[in-house]
Amino acid sequence: MKEDKKYFEGKTAIVTGAASGIGLALIEELLAYGAKKVVIADFNKENLETHTSRLSSQYPGKVKGILCNVTCEDEVKAMIAGAVEFFGGRLDLLINNAGAGFAGFFTAPSGQNVLQEQGMRVQTNDDWEKAFALNFYGSLYGCRAAIPLMQKQGGGQVINVISGIAFYNMPYQSMYAATKAALNAMTLSLRAEFWDDNIKISSATPGTTATAIWGDMKIPTSAQTPQQSAKRILAGVALNKRVIFGDDSDVDGSKTCFHDDYQDIPDQYLLNIARKRRSGDYVV
Secondary structure: OOOHHHHHHOOOOEEEOOOOHHHHHHHHHHHHHOOOOEEEOOOOOOHHHHHHHHHHHHHHOOOEEEEEEOOOOOHHHHHHHHHHHHOOOOEEEEEOOOOOOOEOOOOOOOOOOHHHHHOOOEEHHHHHHHHHHHHHHHHHHHHHHOOOOOOOHHOOOEEEEHHHHHOOOOOOOOHHHHHHHHHHHHHHHHHOOOOOOOEEEEEEEEOOOOHHHHHHOOOOOOEEEEHHHHHHHEEEEEOOOOOOOOHHHHHHHHHOOOOOOHHHHHHHHHHHHHHHHHHHOOOO
């Protein structure tokens, strides 16, 4: 672990969606590991100001908060430009963490469905566009703004936070699964494309973590803390792993999801999830 921490000493980093949850934990861990300067990027002004002030008092001159809606490309460009100015001209690490979870019907259910009684609705084309704007295009905009800067400076690192749902595509979360699967595909394509520019690009799943992303859903008792997730992600960053897994269940899921010998395992598991969710037990 000491080696992991030393990797971040003297580095500059941006984390989006960093005024709460895993993003905030990543910022806190980066500072504790000796990062030179960090930027907290978030659209929640109140949280942004609160945590920027708190961390600035702990780490004077090392923390800047920038208000940013990642669904707007101009705002992402401006945020990264402001961060690079604050950093003194060099961006070492960008973690595209901003995103949200979504649940809903793909089409109207054919029969009785407790989820419908509980308020779940059909996700419209507009819902899908908004989900992709946040979970996919927000990271795409970050990559487009950061990679040319990293090419000019001779290298850098980009982490796009996906989800285990990119591998285990949960029923009633088709929209969320599609956004994260698309982000993972783009990320791993870019990894090879920019490898020879000394730009390290990886996907990271946060694992099952107790954050606000759960909304009204019951958080599993097995959920880890944001700090635990952040530590595991940063350990993978230091090792330049292709896909960084936030917990062991994501590792297991990725192994069985696409393996020809285990076709029945995800089918049985996900069918069971679908049936339980229809009965009102919103399990994961």
